[in-house]
Structures are given as structure tokens and as C-alpha cells.
Amino acid sequence: MSKVPPKVRKIAVLGARSVGKSSLIIQFVDSTFSESYYPTIANTFTKIIKHKGQEYAAEIIDTAGQDEYSILNSVHTIGTHGYVLTYSIASKSSFDMCGVIRDKILNDTGMDWVPIVLVGNKTDLGQAGQRAVTEEEGKAIAAKWGALFVETSAKVGTNVTRIFELMLAQIEKPNGEEADPKKSAAANNDCRIL
């Protein structure tokens, strides 16, 4: 029997500067972490993920950090299936930036909903008393958007693969199905990173 080729799914990782977008992707793709900071211009990574028996080639676009003045590049939206909106739990302004970026995506695509996973990164800094955004605040805004939510640490490796499992569940959920984090989380027990 011939093997079904992987379906390509383009995922853009967006968020303010220095929130850990590249670190999360590199931790996911390579299982490594670096304390050094090199601002990103643009990069694409590919990783095969198995979800509900189907292989997906996740094409992950790492972007330069955004601010309120940056214009969303249509390179990030054209052909994009899902968005990972990232903030640092130690930075309220980076959390607020996710809302600004979401508005820009909706405006650019003309959609009133797109698949989003909201990610609160750098949870390890919470242990150091640097938390500025509570988990409840993250959950609440994600629920308002019909998005899925997860807190992560690229440094420790916490929940990094979960981001992409949730992203595929959000992209592949049947049309018209209400965003339900619990349902999607359950669906994801069937998800394997290859």
C-alpha cells in the first residue's frame, strides 16, 4: 500500500521581541536551549508531527519580534494555517502585544476567527518571583478569542511540544466545532511528534 504523504501545515510564531519565539522553536525541533539572544530576521523550520493517524509536515515560521508599529507582513499570513502568539509571563507589555497582533491578523486576513495557540513562555522566571501575568489572565483572554492556551518554558523544556500538538488540533478541528480546550486536549492524546 502506498504511504500517504504528510500534509503541509504552515504555522507562524509571532509575539513581541525577546519573548522566546526562536528558543521555543529550537527547543521543539532540536531539543536545545541557549541563554544567548540573537534577534531573528526570519527563519523556517520543518518537523513531522503525527496527529490522529495522519502525518503533518509542520512548516514553522520564526518571525522578527513585533511591536505596535510593525506592519504585519503578508508573508506571515498568506497560506498560514495557524498562529502561535507568544508572550513572556514576566512582561505585561508582551502579553498586551498578543492582542494587538491578533487584531492585525484578523484585519489582514478578513477573518473573524483564525486558529491561535496563546503561549505564556518563561514560566521558570515565575519561580524567581518575576511573574507579571497570571495563568488565569492568559486563560481568560484565550477563551475570549476561542484560542487554546499553554504556559511554557523553553529553558526547562516544559510544555514545548504541547504548543504544536494544540496548534494542529486547533487547525484540524472539524468545521463549525466550537473551540473547546478540554475537547482539543483530549483529541491530542492521539498526537505524536516524530
Ligand SMILES: Nc1nc2c(ncn2[C@@H]2O[C@H](COP(=O)(O)OP(=O)(O)OP(=O)(O)O)[C@@H](O)[C@H]2O)c(=O)[nH]1
Ligand atoms: N529564563 C528564560 N529565558 C528564556 C526562555 N526562552 C527564551 N529565553 C531567553 O530570552 C532571550 C530571547 O529569546 P529568543 O528566543 O531569541 O526570543 P525571540 O522572541 O525569538 O526574540 P526576537 O527574535 O527578537 O523576536 C534569550 O536570551 C533566551 O535565552 C525561557 O523559557 N526562560
